[in-house]
Amino acid sequence: MGERQINRFEGGDLVVKSLQAQGVRQIFSVSGGPLNSIYSACATHALPLHHTRHEAGACFMADAISRLTGVPGVAAVTLGPGVTNTVTPALVAKMAGTPLLILGAQANTASFERGAGMSADHIPIMQPVTKFAARVLQTERIPEYIDIAFRRMWAGTPGPVFLEIPVNVLTAPANDMELPRFVRALPGLSAQDRKSFSAAIANARRPVLLLGDDVRWDPPPRLEAAVDRLHIPFATLRLARGAIDETHNLCIGPGYIPCNKTLARALTETDLVILLGHHFEFDLEFGRVVGPNTRVMQCVIDPERLGRNRKTDYGAVASASSFVEMIAECAATQIDRRWVDGLAQAWHAERDAQLERSAGGDALHPVAAIDAVLATLPPETTLVCSHGNVDFWVDARVQLRQPNHYLRAGQSGALGAEVPYAVGARFAYPNRPAVVFVGDGGVGFHVTELETAARYKRPIVIVVLDDQKWGAIALPQMMAYGGEYEMDLPARDWPKVAEGLGGVGAFARTPDEIAKAMRAALAADKPAIVQIPVRSALSPYMAHIS
Numbered sequence: 001m002g003e004r005q006i007n008r009f010e011g012g013d014l015v016v017k018s019l020q021a022q023g024v025r026q027i028f029s030v031s032g033g034p035l036n037s038i039y040s041a042c043a044t045h046a047l048p049l050h051h052t053r054h055e056a057g058a059c060f061m062a063d064a065i066s067r068l069t070g071v072p073g074v075a076a077v078t079l080g081p082g083v084t085n086t087v088t089p090a091l092v093a094k095m096a097g098t099p100l101l102i103l104g105a106q107a108n109t110a111s112f113e114r115g116a117g118m119s120a121d122h123i124p125i126m127q128p129v130t131k132f133a134a135r136v137l138q139t140e141r142i143p144e145y146i147d148i149a150f151r152r153m154w155a156g157t158p159g160p161v162f163l164e165i166p167v168n169v170l171t172a173p174a175n176d177m178e179l180p181r182f183v184r185a186l187p188g189l190s191a192q193d194r195k196s197f198s199a200a201i202a203n204a205r206r207p208v209l210l211l212g213d214d215v216r217w218d219p220p221p222r223l224e225a226a227v228d229r230l231h232i233p234f235a236t237l238r239l240a241r242g243a244i245d246e247t248h249n250l251c252i253g254p255g256y257i258p259c260n261k262t263l264a265r266a267l268t269e270t271d272l273v274i275l276l277g278h279h280f281e282f283d284l285e286f287g288r289v290v291g292p293n294t295r296v297m298q299c300v301i302d303p304e305r306l307g308r309n310r311k312t313d314y315g316a317v318a319s320a321s322s323f324v325e326m327i328a329e330c331a332a333t334q335i336d337r338r339w340v341d342g343l344a345q346a347w348h349a350e351r352d353a354q355l356e357r358s359a360g361g362d363a364l365h366p367v368a369a370i371d372a373v374l375a376t377l378p379p380e381t382t383l384v385c386s387h388g389n390v391d392f393w394v395d396a397r398v399q400l401r402q403p404n405h406y407l408r409a410g411q412s413g414a415l416g417a418e419v420p421y422a423v424g425a426r427f428a429y430p431n432r433p434a435v436v437f438v439g440d441g442g443v444g445f446h447v448t449e450l451e452t453a454a455r456y457k458r459p460i461v462i463v464v465l466d467d468q469k470w471g472a473i474a475l476p477q478m479m480a481y482g483g484e485y486e487m488d489l490p491a492r493d494w495p496k497v498a499e500g501l502g503g504v505g506a507f508a509r510t511p512d513e514i515a516k517a518m519r520a521a522l523a524a525d526k527p528a529i530v531q532i533p534v535r536s537a538l539s540p541y542m543a544h545i546s
């Protein structure tokens with residue numbers, strides 16, 4: 001980053017210093033003239049600035065920073081099309097419940113309503129895809145607005161916020177001032193709830209614990225010990241993937257019914273579902289499989305999610321950590337250990353059966369390809385997964401050993417987040433490998449961010465699982481309509497694309513070739529693409545929801 005050439009303090013300095021006061025450690029952008037004040041202030045105040053290839057890429061990278069570090073990521077984008085390019089990542093963050101601050105430029109207020117170049121009416125565009133969208137009209141109020149944005153971002157379920165700052169507000173002279181820092185404070189479980197909840201857990205014979213999103217933003221210190229002591233089977237959902245080591249003997253797999261029959265069975269047979277930091281959402285089939293006489297205990301930080309889609313018998317709006325404190329002190333339980341151990345074994349058998357069924361065939365089955373890739377990865381790897389058919393196989397195969405090492409767009413199911421997420425992961429943790437699983441369709445969305453990875457020396461590895469089609473759409477289409485309509489994607493040379501963008505690449509067709517190609521890619525000091533031809537095999541998830 002170049003050194004600053006001017007000697008004045010203005011709105012852009014207030015933006016950068018306010019972000020730093022809030023704990024922000026870097027900012028993503030695609031260059032835009034009205035943002036020059038912010039760029040110059042980044043140099044003055046040593047806030048690293050990373051320029052990406054597309055505003056969506058910048059926002060997805062910032063979202064990855066939020067998810068992996070817990071400190072909100074920030075993207076600054078130019079006006080008009082710069083802002084509209086952020087609509088999808090804002091929606092993804094809103095649906096996933098991840099914090100993200102998007103700063104949008106705006107034309108000089110003196111030209112409002114005169115048709116200034118590039119200028120658009122951003123607030124009504126951003127309002128439905130954010131939790132808060134506002135315009136800052138006074139330079140001296142920049143720190144206050146950024147503080148409000150942080151408050152709104154963290155209130156209830158976290159999510160994205162948008163601030164628009166006109167260029168004359170950014171470039172007006174300003175005075176340095178004391179800057180606010182928002183600190184999130186969460187309510188604890190009340191004494192009354194502690195008492196009634198622990199009595200219900202002590203009396204349960206077949207409880208199941210589902211660990212969800214709140215656990216990511218408020219990691220409970222003694223979670224694994226509490227689970228061990230009570231011998232409760234658990235599943236991890238979405239942002240809480242890896243909250244406890246998923247190779248643990250009480251883990252019954254990922255918390256998504258469509259790719260986990262064992263979980264569906266557990267929820268049918270349980271007498272107490274403990275839903276921590278989550279609600280009965282789409283991937284839990286809105287709670288429909290939970291028996292009518294099963295009691296539901298739910299603890300969430302956002303009252304809006306309490307009892308949503310399925311009534312709760314024991315409900316609390318409280319922090320995940322205070323809830324885990326309660327279960328850590330629960331009295332001895334009536335737990336049916338045979339049932340619990342049988343569930344964990346059933347999940348292992350379900351996983352093993354996936355592998356057995358994948359044998360043979362010309363091209364590799366996705367499961368064989370995915371397992372071969374996973375076997376090459378160091379434990380500190382950040383894994384990123386897209387949303388095609390092959391990626392639902394990944395979701396079912398991967399066993400996260402630790403929290404905050406898995407990135408997936410989530411509820412929005414958006415293709416396109418995956419490559420920028422991996423680059424963002426490399427900015428969050430420069431020394432951890434970042435590996436993306438993506439189909440031959442999904443890779444086309446933001447593969448150009450591989451160039452950003454090359455430019456900033458953040459060598460990600462993109463694994464393209466290539467079935468030569470839009471498989472997730474094609475396979476169910478064939479089942480429902482007896483044909484495929486424009487679903488084929490011709491064989492393309494993605495390693496060559498990597499080379500053109502400043503990286504390296506290789507094809508791999510067998511487990512041995514995968515091991516070799518992955519080792520080379522992980523050791524390269526450039527970003528890499530490993531392209532693996534796979535056969536088109538409908539994942540249990542897609543089969544279930546189609």
Ligand SMILES: Cc1ncc(C[n+]2csc(CCOP(=O)(O)OP(=O)(O)O)c2C)c(N)n1
Nearest residue numbers: 388389390415439440441442469470471472
């Ligand atoms: C932004 C966006 N556009 C379209 C879709 C719909 N969609 C879901 S999966 C899929 C096919 C993905 O193809 P590919 O990446 O090759 O993975 P495959 O399903 O073949 O394994 C499409 C088009 C989506 N999820 N997100």
Ligand SMILES: [Mg+2]
Nearest residue numbers: 439440469471
């Ligand atoms: Mg495909």
